[in-house]
Amino acid sequence: MTRSGVALLLILLYAGVSTARWVRRAAAWPASSRQDEITAYESRFKLLRTALPARGTVGYLGHPEPTGPTPNDSNSAALLHFRRYLLAQYSLAPVLLIESTDHELIVGNFYPESLPPAPQGFRLVRDFGDGVLLFRRAPS
Amino acid sequence: MTIALAVSFAVSTCIGLLLLWLAWPRTAVWSWPLATALGAGLGSGLSAVLLFLWMLALGPTRGFPLAEAGLLILVALAAVRRRLAGHTGAAPVTPSHARASRELLVVVIGFLVTLGAAGAAFVSHLRRHPHGEWDAWMNWDLRARMFFRGGEAWQTAFSPALPWSHPDYPVLLSSLVTRTWVYAGGETLAGPALVAGTFTFATVALMAAGLAALRSTSQGLLAGLVLLSTPFFILHGTSLYADVPLGFFFLATIVCLALQERSGSATNRFAVLAGIAAGLAMWTKNEGLLFTLALVAGLLIAGLSGSRWAISRRQLLAFATGLAPMLVLAAGFKMALAPPNDLLSTLDLERTFTRLTDPHRYYLVLGAYGGHIASFGSNGLGSVTAVLTAYLLGLGVNRSELGRSWVRAVTIALVLLLAGHFMVFVSMADELPRLLKSSLDRLLLQIWPSALFLYFVVVRAHEEVRSGQPITGPAEVGQGVRV
Numbered sequence: 334m335t336r337s338g339v340a341l342l343l344i345l346l347y348a349g350v351s352t353a354r355w356v357r358r359a360a361a362w363p364a365s366s367r368q369d370e371i372t373a374y375e376s377r378f379k380l381l382r383t384a385l386p387a388r389g390t391v392g393y394l395g396h397p398e399p400t401g402p403t404p405n406d407s408n409s410a411a412l413l414h415f416r417r418y419l420l421a422q423y424s425l426a427p428v429l430l431i432e433s434t435d436h437e438l439i440v441g442n443f444y445p446e447s448l449p450p451a452p453q454g455f456r457l458v459r460d461f462g463d464g465v466l467l468f469r470r471a472p473s
Numbered sequence: 474m475t476i477a478l479a480v481s482f483a484v485s486t487c488i489g490l491l492l493l494w495l496a497w498p499r500t501a502v503w504s505w506p507l508a509t510a511l512g513a514g515l516g517s518g519l520s521a522v523l524l525f526l527w528m529l530a531l532g533p534t535r536g537f538p539l540a541e542a543g544l545l546i547l548v549a550l551a552a553v554r555r556r557l558a559g560h561t562g563a564a565p566v567t568p569s570h571a572r573a574s575r576e577l578l579v580v581v582i583g584f585l586v587t588l589g590a591a592g593a594a595f596v597s598h599l600r601r602h603p604h605g606e607w608d609a610w611m612n613w614d615l616r617a618r619m620f621f622r623g624g625e626a627w628q629t630a631f632s633p634a635l636p637w638s639h640p641d642y643p644v645l646l647s648s649l650v651t652r653t654w655v656y657a658g659g660e661t662l663a664g665p666a667l668v669a670g671t672f673t674f675a676t677v678a679l680m681a682a683g684l685a686a687l688r689s690t691s692q693g694l695l696a697g698l699v700l701l702s703t704p705f706f707i708l709h710g711t712s713l714y715a716d717v718p719l720g721f722f723f724l725a726t727i728v729c730l731a732l733q734e735r736s737g738s739a740t741n742r743f744a745v746l747a748g749i750a751a752g753l754a755m756w757t758k759n760e761g762l763l764f765t766l767a768l769v770a771g772l773l774i775a776g777l778s779g780s781r782w783a784i785s786r787r788q789l790l791a792f793a794t795g796l797a798p799m800l801v802l803a804a805g806f807k808m809a810l811a812p813p814n815d816l817l818s819t820l821d822l823e824r825t826f827t828r829l830t831d832p833h834r835y836y837l838v839l840g841a842y843g844g845h846i847a848s849f850g851s852n853g854l855g856s857v858t859a860v861l862t863a864y865l866l867g868l869g870v871n872r873s874e875l876g877r878s879w880v881r882a883v884t885i886a887l888v889l890l891l892a893g894h895f896m897v898f899v900s901m902a903d904e905l906p907r908l909l910k911s912s913l914d915r916l917l918l919q920i921w922p923s924a925l926f927l928y929f930v931v932v933r934a935h936e937e938v939r940s941g942q943p944i945t946g947p948a949e950v951g952q953g954v955r956v
Contacts (some may be wrong), residue, residue, distance in 0.1 A: 337938045340867025341576060343860055344695060345583055350854040351702035352590045359593035363601045371604040372662075388626045390634065416607075422635070423610045427623035429634055 395442035441466035481656035489516020498740035510678035518753035605713030617650035633812035641811035673710030722754035741791035752799020771886030
């Protein structure tokens with residue numbers, strides 16, 4: 334076999350390995366009934382969306398606390414906290430979620446089963462279940 | 474909804490294709506595969522710009538598809554008029570040099586099998602992760618939702634209150650996703666998937682068709698085969714990020730520059746198209762601006778060091794003509810709508826100087842560049858860089874292609890682009906190892922199709938090795954005729 338033939342064979346071999354990889358991935362075709370993680374996460378906010386104004390800015394509080402006993406734990410907790418916040422923002426757009434209690438309304442995005450108290454100066458408007466809560470500033 | 478999405482794809486592709494048909498110099502050979510691949514991407518880019526202008530004037534209203542259909546009719550009428558006037562372009566590409574050799578047959582089969590498998594894997598992966606990866610939902614598609622759901626308040630998408638969403642980033646990708654929803658009449662995850670699929674596979678098609686027109690069919694299919702076999706290219710296409718679309722516009726710019734040189738001094742139309750493609754790259758990601766600057770520098774250096782400065786100067790002016798409208802749009806967006814860039818706004822001269830004088834940062838970035846380039850495209854057998862190095866040793870270099878001015882210009886531009894990213898890492902990154910890990914592969918992926926195109930232009934084709942004669946693609950016709 335010539336040198337150029339060997340070179341071509343090498344590319345075909347590389348392509349063959351990748352093709353086998355694509356075939357394996359294609360074979361892992363998901364069932365149509367299976368919901369992906371983000372769509373499932375988003376469905377938690379469906380009811381809340383109808384209770385929020387069409388646009389504007391609201392506050393946000395959520396689990397987990399971005400702290401931990403070691404720097405590694407803190408980093409992991411902070412990353413998870415951020416991811417949950419981002420996905421809440423993605424779900425509730427175009428309403429802007431700001432991590433603060435300076436706004437009239439606050440969206441609570443907590444772990445299911447947990448019952449965190451309303452932030453100081455706020456009252457619970459509605460518990461939408463699955464850890465999703467809406468608070469409103471209490472009249473002073 | 475599926476039909477509406479298919480219509481949105483067909484409308485932008487037809488607009489791109491017809492505009493190319495109108496702009497194609499009469500002296501250059503018309504190639505349907507090349508024009509279709511180029512038209513699909515450029516048409517999408519132009520549709521994104523149109524939607525943005527439409528939103529500025531009227532907001533994201535449902536009338537946009539009608540307006541775009543009106544534009545399509547106008548462009549089609551202009552194309553018919555041109556045809557009736559007898560401007561039918563040169564004869565279509567006839568692959569006279571692409572005799573059905575055994576190698577070509579093997580490459581055709583390999584390409585088709587890999588294309589089918591990669592396409593199926595692409596769809597399967599997207600079905601499992603229809604929202605894409607982090608940047609898709611924290612940036613590009615979040616912004617599309619802000620546009621689509623925001624109504625009159627669509628510009629909330631650029632609120633500095635969400636700095637992590639990079640609200641200063643250009644909006645081509647978000648506009649295209651919004652456009653699919655406007656056509657469909659509601660949000661659907663098939664919209665971003667369609668945009669991702671269009672750019673991923675249009676890049677493969679542009680690579681293969683561009684090289685088939687400029688070099689040979691087997692060379693084009695081999696390059697397409699390597700691109701389809703690069704695991705990160707296909708997988709990252711499904712992440713719904715802007716890197717693959719950006720890579721398409723880089724490649725489109727370079728293909729147009731190559732066509733420009735093949736067309737000689739008879740026309741500057743391909744240089745104008747290259748400018749438009751570079752402008753669309755700027756409208757896709759901030760890296761597009763660095764690419765354009767690097768390319769202009771490359772064109773200037775190659776032009777000044779060559780013997781045909783007068784021609785180079787004319788082509789540079791034509792490139793600038795194509796670029797200018799997008800430059801105005803991008804500059805207007807940055808000045809009027811976008812908040813300051815997070816990297817630039819936190820720039821501290823003292824801290825930057827400290828970073829620039831820290832040799833350890835250079836060592837880190839250099840090491841990461843070496844490691845990522847050497848292992849790029851690993852698929853279990855080996856990296857694609859290793860495979861292509863061995864292939865080059867097996868076939869050798871076509872010296873006449875290597876000596877072309879556009880090859881020099883693009884090589885300089887790609888090196889400058891890598892050097893520019895290198896300095897951004899050294900001077901600006903706060904958490905350097907993390908940033909290198911998360912973004913260097915994506916930066917390499919952006920230039921991967923262009924680098925691969927350049928590689929297969931200069932490496933000898935199998936036909937050349939067999940015959941001992943250099944071949945030149947059929948695009949090199951009609952030189953010297955002024956249009």
